Amino acid sequence: MAERRSGCPINLAVEVLGDRWSLVIVRDMMFGNRRHFRELLTGSQEGIASNILADRLHRLVAHGLVSRSPDPTHRQKVVYSLTEPAIQLVPVLAHLGAWGRRHLPVSRELAVRAELLERGGPELWDRFMDELREQHLGVPRPPGAGSVFAELRAAYEAELARD
Template identity: 55%
Template sequence: MAVTNRSGCPINLAIELFGDRWSLLILRDMIFANRRHFRELLRESDEKMTSSILADRLERLVEAGILTRDDDPSHKQKALYTLTNKGIDLVPVLATIGIWGASHCPADPEKTAATRDLDYQTPESWSRLMSSLRATHGIPTSSGAGA
């Protein structure tokens, strides 16, 4: 499956690679729920993706080097998906999305614990950019990130 990149923009390249909702949810389930088998990913996710979508996204993530697929040593007819270092490097991305969702969406409080545990101090470089954007877009600084 050859991927044609639309631009050399790093944000675009990342979104083309793992930016669809299903890939991010697969990564979420692998990182936060340790789901590593096709059946677990298919049946234990609240979002109920189809088996064909799951198979396609797993193939894409393997081809991109975010996951590996190997035979499960405990059961010859099962595949075991494993995060690579490239996949593990996505933890801050997913944590940031989760923290944002917990703060700005009607998230189930029971499901926000994992991301809240990963909350962090916003880096100064991000804070400066965010302040500049608030000024450019006419948002009073007192309203902060929650507005």
């Protein structure tokens, strides 16, 4: 890990997450359930280069935001998982998406999830974090909890169908 410039919490967070790709990778793992290198590479609408993806995944693992484990279905693949600190970025990404919707020229189909997250607020974020903990950490969700991931995907797909 590189030496830190200051102990300011905002500075430290920006040092970990402030490059062009780190939050996009976390976003794709969180909202796209992309867990393999190839899925992250080909599924990114922003067109990340493979060497950049490899570097950012390495950095996210080093910073403890992503874990890496062998894929039980394929000997030569690894599965990337969000860790608890990355899962706790849900409110940050919800606020970032809400800000982007208000101030930047977003596309409707890509903004619909941000809109749902903003409208759902902390209660929805908590449910989504519980679902991510189940998907990535193996922590069971409370019984009867609906899938926020499915709600977000359905809203996105409905917007795509509308066009």
